[in-house]
Amino acid sequence: MKDTDIKRLFYAHLFCVFSIILTTFIPSLFLEEFSVLETHLTWLCICSICVTILNVALYLLVKPNPSSKRSSISHKISRVLKSCVYFSISCLLYHAIIVLYGAPLIELMLETFLFAVILSTFTTLPCLCLLGPNIKAWLRVFTKNGATSIWDNSLQITTVSSVIGAWLGAFPIPLDWERPWQVWPISCTLGATCGYVAGLLISPVWIYRNRKQLTYKSR
Amino acid sequence: MRLGSGAFAACCVVIEVLGVAVFLRGFFPVSVRSAFRVQPLPPAPEPAAGMSSNWTQLPPPRFRKVVIMLVDGLRGDFVFGSKGVQFMPYTTYLVEKGFSHSFIAEAKPPTVTLPRIKALMTGSIPGFIDAVMNFNSPVLLEDNLIGQAKAAGKRVIFYGDDTWIKLFPKHFVEYDGTTSFFVSDFREVDDNITRHLDNVLKREDWDMLILHYLGLDHIGHISGPHSPMVGPKLKEMDYILKKIHISLLSKEREASLPHLLVLCGDHGMSETGGHGASSVEEVSTPLILISSAFQRKSGNFQPPEHVQQTDLAATLAVGLGLPIPKNSVGSLLFPVVEGATMREQLRFLHLNSVQLSRLLQENVPMYEKDPGFQQFKVTEKLHGNWIKLYLEGNNSEVLLNLGRKVLKQYLNALKTMSMSLSKQVGQYDMYSMMIGTVIVLEVLILLLLSTPKALCQKAEFEIPLWSSLFSLLFYLMVLVLSAVHVIVCTSAERSCYFCSVSWLMAVGVMMLISALLCVILCLLANVFENVKLPAKNSAASGSSWSGLDLLILFGTLGHVLSLGASSFIEEEHQTWYFLVNTLCLALGHEICRNHFLGKDFDHNLAVEGDFQKDTKKVLQYRNDSVDVPEYDKVHKMSSLELPEGCEKWLGLATPWLILICCRLLRSFNQTGVQWAHRPDFGHWLTSSDHKAELSVLAFLSLVMIFILVQRRCSPVSKVAMALGLLGVYCYRAAFGNVFLPWQRDNKDISKGIIEARFVYVFVLGILFTGTKDLLKSQFVSADVNIKSRGLWEIHSGLVLLAALLLRPHNLPVLVFSLLIQAVMTKFIWKPLKHDAAQITIMHYWFGQAFFYFQGNSNNIATVDISAGFVGLDHYIEVPAMFLTAFATYVGPILWAIHLLSFLSSENNSRSFCGGEELETEEKTENSVGEWLDKSL
Numbered sequence A: 001m002k003d004t005d006i007k008r009l010f011y012a013h014l015f016c017v018f019s020i021i022l023t024t025f026i027p028s029l030f031l032e033e034f035s036v037l038e039t040h041l042t043w044l045c046i047c048s049i050c051v052t053i054l055n056v057a058l059y060l061l062v063k064p065n066p067s068s069k070r071s072s073i074s075h076k077i078s079r080v081l082k083s084c085v086y087f088s089i090s091c092l093l094y095h096a097i098i099v100l101y102g103a104p105l106i107e108l109m110l111e112t113f114l115f116a117v118i119l120s121t122f123t124t125l126p127c128l129c130l131l132g133p134n135i136k137a138w139l140r141v142f143t144k145n146g147a148t149s150i151w152d153n154s155l156q157i158t159t160v161s162s163v164i165g166a167w168l169g170a171f172p173i174p175l176d177w178e179r180p181w182q183v184w185p186i187s188c189t190l191g192a193t194c195g196y197v198a199g200l201l202i203s204p205v206w207i208y209r210n211r212k213q214l215t216y217k218s219r
Numbered sequence B: 001m002r003l004g005s006g007a008f009a010a011c012c013v014v015i016e017v018l019g020v021a022v023f024l025r026g027f028f029p030v031s032v033r034s035a036f037r038v039q040p041l042p043p044a045p046e047p048a049a050g051m052s053s054n055w056t057q058l059p060p061p062r063f064r065k066v067v068i069m070l071v072d073g074l075r076g077d078f079v080f081g082s083k084g085v086q087f088m089p090y091t092t093y094l095v096e097k098g099f100s101h102s103f104i105a106e107a108k109p110p111t112v113t114l115p116r117i118k119a120l121m122t123g124s125i126p127g128f129i130d131a132v133m134n135f136n137s138p139v140l141l142e143d144n145l146i147g148q149a150k151a152a153g154k155r156v157i158f159y160g161d162d163t164w165i166k167l168f169p170k171h172f173v174e175y176d177g178t179t180s181f182f183v184s185d186f187r188e189v190d191d192n193i194t195r196h197l198d199n200v201l202k203r204e205d206w207d208m209l210i211l212h213y214l215g216l217d218h219i220g221h222i223s224g225p226h227s228p229m230v231g232p233k234l235k236e237m238d239y240i241l242k243k244i245h246i247s248l249l250s251k252e253r254e255a256s257l258p259h260l261l262v263l264c265g266d267h268g269m270s271e272t273g274g275h276g277a278s279s280v281e282e283v284s285t286p287l288i289l290i291s292s293a294f295q296r297k298s299g300n301f302q303p304p305e306h307v308q309q310t311d312l313a314a315t316l317a318v319g320l321g322l323p324i325p326k327n328s329v330g331s332l333l334f335p336v337v338e339g340a341t342m343r344e345q346l347r348f349l350h351l352n353s354v355q356l357s358r359l360l361q362e363n364v365p366m367y368e369k370d371p372g373f374q375q376f377k378v379t380e381k382l383h384g385n386w387i388k389l390y391l392e393g394n395n396s397e398v399l400l401n402l403g404r405k406v407l408k409q410y411l412n413a414l415k416t417m418s419m420s421l422s423k424q425v426g427q428y429d430m431y432s433m434m435i436g437t438v439i440v441l442e443v444l445i446l447l448l449l450s451t452p453k454a455l456c457q458k459a460e461f462e463i464p465l466w467s468s469l470f471s472l473l474f475y476l477m478v479l480v481l482s483a484v485h486v487i488v489c490t491s492a493e494r495s496c497y498f499c500s501v502s503w504l505m506a507v508g509v510m511m512l513i514s515a516l517l518c519v520i521l522c523l524l525a526n527v528f529e530n531v532k533l534p535a536k537n538s539a540a541s542g543s544s545w546s547g548l549d550l551l552i553l554f555g556t557l558g559h560v561l562s563l564g565a566s567s568f569i570e571e572e573h574q575t576w577y578f579l580v581n582t583l584c585l586a587l588g589h590e591i592c593r594n595h596f597l598g599k600d601f602d603h604n605l606a607v608e609g610d611f612q613k614d615t616k617k618v619l620q621y622r623n624d625s626v627d628v629p630e631y632d633k634v635h636k637m638s639s640l641e642l643p644e645g646c647e648k649w650l651g652l653a654t655p656w657l658i659l660i661c662c663r664l665l666r667s668f669n670q671t672g673v674q675w676a677h678r679p680d681f682g683h684w685l686t687s688s689d690h691k692a693e694l695s696v697l698a699f700l701s702l703v704m705i706f707i708l709v710q711r712r713c714s715p716v717s718k719v720a721m722a723l724g725l726l727g728v729y730c731y732r733a734a735f736g737n738v739f740l741p742w743q744r745d746n747k748d749i750s751k752g753i754i755e756a757r758f759v760y761v762f763v764l765g766i767l768f769t770g771t772k773d774l775l776k777s778q779f780v781s782a783d784v785n786i787k788s789r790g791l792w793e794i795h796s797g798l799v800l801l802a803a804l805l806l807r808p809h810n811l812p813v814l815v816f817s818l819l820i821q822a823v824m825t826k827f828i829w830k831p832l833k834h835d836a837a838q839i840t841i842m843h844y845w846f847g848q849a850f851f852y853f854q855g856n857s858n859n860i861a862t863v864d865i866s867a868g869f870v871g872l873d874h875y876i877e878v879p880a881m882f883l884t885a886f887a888t889y890v891g892p893i894l895w896a897i898h899l900l901s902f903l904s905s906e907n908n909s910r911s912f913c914g915g916e917e918l919e920t921e922e923k924t925e926n927s928v929g930e931w932l933d934k935s936l
Ligand SMILES: [Zn+2]
Pocket: B072, B073, B112, B113, B217, B266, B267
């Protein structure tokens, strides 16, 4: 049971990684003058849309947390609507945090917002898919020893690693190298993406290696 | 060897200071010097091929009288930019219509007055050490223009900054100095000079007049280059220039030589009004030479050419018929002598080249390979040929063309030699720097390794000094290092400071380095042995680190590592803001978890999670659970006025409040290098259009400060505090920064000395009561309450002093600092029960962040020296230094005091406190040292 779960997790993650890599050069076939650095905002949009679709699709296919009780359609719709609201709230929250970290308030608003969107895509969206719009569950997963399945563990790892990636991505900004990727917010978004990819790759490996220690309690 | 913690710390500090000193000695570039000669060299004769020229004397002067008008802090764009067009119409007219040669003279950093005066008068590039000596200028012994002029029997008159009189004590036939240290005075310093002008300009008994105007620099220091006071001051300077120029013109007679008027600045000013560093605004100064001897330029006006400030000395020497100062690295400003005959022009250039080539020979070991020197040798030969042709009476077109060619080659050679000489100055003494760095790093590692022991009860260290002294490694190290020393010192192209010390000293330092290394290795080995023993528990101890601990550890480490890159030093504020923000978010996460999930949930999970927790952890857990009821009691007592739910939500909101505060503070003062030019709130407030807003803000801030500080003071200090803060407002009103509601006519802007002294009385009073309480708790009764109240009163006294010294637009920074301290204490540190080490590091981070929030940076130019003159009517060295240092380090100092008062009021474990104090003391010392060697 556990090994098959890990395998499913691994393939799902691998799929995500490939799709992110594909977003960097597939669009250049359709769009003229597309490159990750030059038309960064376009890439951000494409990447976040792609990751969103993929996450939702994988969630529907894999169904990691099969819900015990059948729920009605209206319930499902309300869940979806709630998720959308949560997602937009998280975008705004990230935007606020980025501004609090020192991003300019008025100029470059769109850039900052797209950075917030891609961070939400990497962090909030998987949470919404796996845990549903349930703040209590989120808090539980993100406390120490709060994970109840390998999916929770992988969620922890990917989320934390994308946030840390974005955090580390801010460090090159003050350097005076005058490189194109030092422009706000490219280094941060690239950092977040790299962190997300790293999290996707690390989490199955980490879970596989620690599978003996991971004992989950049903709650 | 056993050492007490005090002795150990003292030893470390002494060695640290030694290391920093060696490092700084290597870091300060040594200026290019010609060997000191008693008798002056005869002037170089004119070169002539085959025969000897009959012209061996110095060429005659080209100007009869020279007036140098030096305006302190005059920036290039004040004259050549839009401000010049608007406020300096006469100067602009002279520049655009001919009559003058205008340049932008580039000042070499440090852009501080004293080294700049030296550069202007000697033509050499003074080292950084002169910036430090700015306050205490000794007599200038180097060969300089004024000395040459005096030796040639010229009469020099000086009015202005008394730095000159200290530099040239017996050189002026007449002088009147004004002190430059009273920065808040804009008018009297200049009126003091101008009142002599009418008299002097009428007379004929002088050859050189030097005027040094200080007002503009003072305006810059107080309110920046865009202050409304800059315009009128420039107008005044323009008027004075016009007066001098017209008077000189009227004195000129047909037969005699023309006069020369020089307008220059010693340095510019940065966008914040300071100076000292190397930004474009600070180094670009105007240099305008005005004389009727210059041909009027036809054609349209060209932008001024860029030259070096050091070029002026050579130019003036040639213009006055004096020998060029020996150490001058400048090249003659050729347009000035363009009016002379070809023979004279070549002679001037030759003299300058000979002087530069001599300097090059004495300072550069491989001078023969220098392209400038080679070019000079070739040109000298060509010059000789030209003289030969000329003396033979040849007067054809060929002669003229050859002359032009020689001229061009001379100019090129001069430029190249001047460049390579200036480059010599910028070289660091790498060897000394490396030795200093090694010592500093070794001591730091030693301190780090011994901190765990410092936090123990005993506070004693076992230093394996003797065992390491007798180890093989030690002798090997000493041998290797001595060999390296010999190799470096015998093969060095340039003189190293460290090679010039006696060999006994050098061996001593080598032994010190190796001994430190051996001690560190021994300690490391001990540490590893200790780690290996409880290896079983290592896995458990790894998981006991919380996210906050990790953040604190990696944040501090990351900051230290980031100092390796110069951009991160320039933009260090970004690192601190980033870390503080992250700290707030981490605290927010912790609070969230605490409030929503409850403490028990977390602990249950933690205990259940791994069964092999070592007994210590379990014990701690038990202690915690025992503490809880007691803690709740205290908690409820302290928050009688707040209901439980409200408290909870306030706690949750706290990190966000702090984040918002930090964001606001960040936009108050832009610092650093890359983003310093961004508009910020501080500039907006200081511009004269927003005086009303500034007044309201300052008033509100003072009220807020009172509210935040008074809650733990005794009634007497409350009253003193209120009166003191009122005094601060009156001081600012008297100074003209803010409005006073009952002040109708503000004709007479006094310096606010009385008001400032009024505040000082209260500061001293509050500090005195605080100290009294502290002493009482120490010696009479060991009452903890009295001790913490005493510390708090010292804190509030310092807050009052800071409110007086900080500029009015920075008062909100002080308010936010107090607000964050209060809120953090109430909602974060007390409820979450962080341990003393965590709290110390958080205080340290916030203190550093506030250092930058004030608008400081790792750049000497942002030091606000106007703080050193609050309440003093003339310059007194000790208080001025103290006040400036305090105003600069307000943030770190207030946070350090707050830490002490917080820890003493918590008083969880007494021994722990003591260790912390020691650590913070060391830390501040380290950070001061660190800051010093970064900023210089
Ligand atoms: Zn100056």
